[in-house]
Amino acid sequence: MTDLRSLRSDFPILSRSINGHPLVYLDSAATTQKPVAVLDAMEAYYRTSNANVHRGAHTLAAEATELYEGARSKVARFIGADPAQTVFTRGTTTAINHIAYGWGLDRLKQGDRILVTIAEHHANIVPWQIIARHTGAELVYLELTDDYTVDIGELESVIDDRIKIVSFSGMSNVTGALGPIDVLSQAARSVDALVVLDAAQLVPHQPVDVNQIDVDFLAFSSHKMLGPTGIGAMWGKPERLEEMEPTEGGGEMINIVERHTSTWAPVPHKFEAGTPPIAEAVGFGAAVDYLDAIGMDVIAAHERDLTTYALEKLSEIPDLRVYGPKDATKRGGAVSFELADIHAHDIATILDQDGIAVRAGHHCARPLMKYLGVPATARASFYLYNVPEEVDALAEGLLKARQIFGLS
Numbered sequence: 001m002t003d004l005r006s007l008r009s010d011f012p013i014l015s016r017s018i019n020g021h022p023l024v025y026l027d028s029a030a031t032t033q034k035p036v037a038v039l040d041a042m043e044a045y046y047r048t049s050n051a052n053v054h055r056g057a058h059t060l061a062a063e064a065t066e067l068y069e070g071a072r073s074k075v076a077r078f079i080g081a082d083p084a085q086t087v088f089t090r091g092t093t094t095a096i097n098h099i100a101y102g103w104g105l106d107r108l109k110q111g112d113r114i115l116v117t118i119a120e121h122h123a124n125i126v127p128w129q130i131i132a133r134h135t136g137a138e139l140v141y142l143e144l145t146d147d148y149t150v151d152i153g154e155l156e157s158v159i160d161d162r163i164k165i166v167s168f169s170g171m172s173n174v175t176g177a178l179g180p181i182d183v184l185s186q187a188a189r190s191v192d193a194l195v196v197l198d199a200a201q202l203v204p205h206q207p208v209d210v211n212q213i214d215v216d217f218l219a220f221s222s223h224k225m226l227g228p229t230g231i232g233a234m235w236g237k238p239e240r241l242e243e244m245e246p247t248e249g250g251g252e253m254i255n256i257v258e259r260h261t262s263t264w265a266p267v268p269h270k271f272e273a274g275t276p277p278i279a280e281a282v283g284f285g286a287a288v289d290y291l292d293a294i295g296m297d298v299i300a301a302h303e304r305d306l307t308t309y310a311l312e313k314l315s316e317i318p319d320l321r322v323y324g325p326k327d328a329t330k331r332g333g334a335v336s337f338e339l340a341d342i343h344a345h346d347i348a349t350i351l352d353q354d355g356i357a358v359r360a361g362h363h364c365a366r367p368l369m370k371y372l373g374v375p376a377t378a379r380a381s382f383y384l385y386n387v388p389e390e391v392d393a394l395a396e397g398l399l400k401a402r403q404i405f406g407l408s
C-alpha cells in the first residue's frame with residue numbers, strides 16, 4: 001500500500017484526541033482537514049498583504065490581486081484549464097446554480113428535459129428542479145445497476161432530442177461509484193445536449209484534466225481538497241461562459257454601468273460579483289500546490305488500496321451491507337454501509353466514543369436514500385492522510401456496536 005503516513009504531521013488536527021482516543025477522521029467526503037501549508041498561506045496573506053483586489057493603485061492592493069489571480073492560475077492548472085475559463089465560486093453548489101440559472105433559465109422551455117442520475121447530491125438536483133419549475137422543462141433520472149453504478153443500459157430509451165442538459169457526478173458521495181463520464185457525455189453529444197460534471201468528489205481524489213473529457217462545465221469545492229470553505233471553482237468551455245448570463249450583479253463583474261443598463265466584465269470576472277473570498281483563494285491555491293507536490297496519481301493509488309482494504313475488513317463483519325461497488329477500480333473512497341438494523345446515527349455515536357468520525361444520515365442525497373430503501377446510511381470516507389490502522393479501528397468499533405446492540 002502506498003505509504004503517505006509521513007504526511008500526517010502536516011495536519012495539526014490529526015494529533016488531537018476525541019473522548020480520550022486519538023482522532024480517526026473518516027469524514028473527508030464531507031470536508032477535509034487542512035495542512036499547515038494552507039493555514040500558513042491564509043494567515044500570511046492577512047498578516048502581510050490584506051487589501052481588496054482589482055482596484056486601487058497601492059502596493060497592498062496589487063499584492064492581494066496578484067495572490068488572488070495567482071491562486072486562480074494554480075487551480076486552473078490543476079485541472080489542465082485556462083485561468084480565463086476558471087471562475088471562483090462559493091463551492092460546487094454555487095457553481096451548479098450559476099449554470100442552472102445562467103445557462104438554463106433563458107434556454108430551456110416546456111417539453112425540454114434535464115437528465116441527472118438518482119445518485120446525485122442535492123446540489124445537482126435542486127437547482128435543476130427550480131429551473132424546471134421556471135421553464136416548464138422536466139427533470140428525468142437514470143437509475144443504478146446492482147453494483148450501484150449508473151445504469152447506462154437505460155440510455156437508449158432515455159436519450160432523445162428533448163434532452164438539453166446531462167448533469168451528473170464524477171464520483172458519488174454516497175456509493176463512491178465513479179460516474180461513466182465518457183458514456184454520458186457521448187450520449188449527450190448525440191443530441192447536442194450540454195454536459196455538466198459535478199466533480200466535488202472527483203477532483204480531490206483523481207487526476208482530472210478538462211482536455212481529456214468532453215464536458216461543458218465542471219464544478220468542485222476547495223474544502224473537499226484540503227483548502228478552506230467558502231470557495232470552489234466552475235470551469236466552463238469558453239463559448240459556454242461567453243453565452244451564459246451572470247446570475248449575480250454588483251461590483252467587480254461590470255464593465256460600464258449606466259442608469260438603466262450595464263455591460264459585463266470579461267469572463268471569469270463576469271461571474272464574480274462583489275468582493276471575492278481572497279484569503280480563501282490563497283488557501284485554495286496552497287491546497288492544490290500541496291496535492292500537486294504529492295501527485296494525484298499517488299493519492300488515487302493510495303485511496304484505492306485503502307478502500308480495497310476497508311471493503312475487505314467490512315466484509316468480515318456480520319450483517320454489514322455496503323451500498324456501493326465492491327470493485328475498487330469502479331469507485332472512490334466514500335464507503336456507505338448499514339449494520340444489521342442499527343440506526344446509522346447510533347453507529348456514528350458509538351464510533352465517536354472511540355474518537356472515530358464517520359457521517360450518518362442522508363448525505364444530501366434523499367432521492368438516492370429512497371431508491372435504496374433506507375432512511376440513512378453510515379459513511380466512512382478516506383483521503384491521503386488515512387492509514388490502514390484507522391480502517392482497523394473502524395472495524396473494531398463496528399464489532400463493538402454489534403455487542404452493544406446485543407448481536408453476537
Ligand SMILES: Cc1ncc(COP(=O)(O)O)c(C=O)c1O
Nearest residue numbers: 091092093121123169173200221
Ligand atoms: C457529489 C457532491 N456534489 C456536490 C456537493 C456540494 O458541495 P458544496 O457543499 O461544497 O457546495 C457535495 C458535497 O458533499 C458532493 O459530495
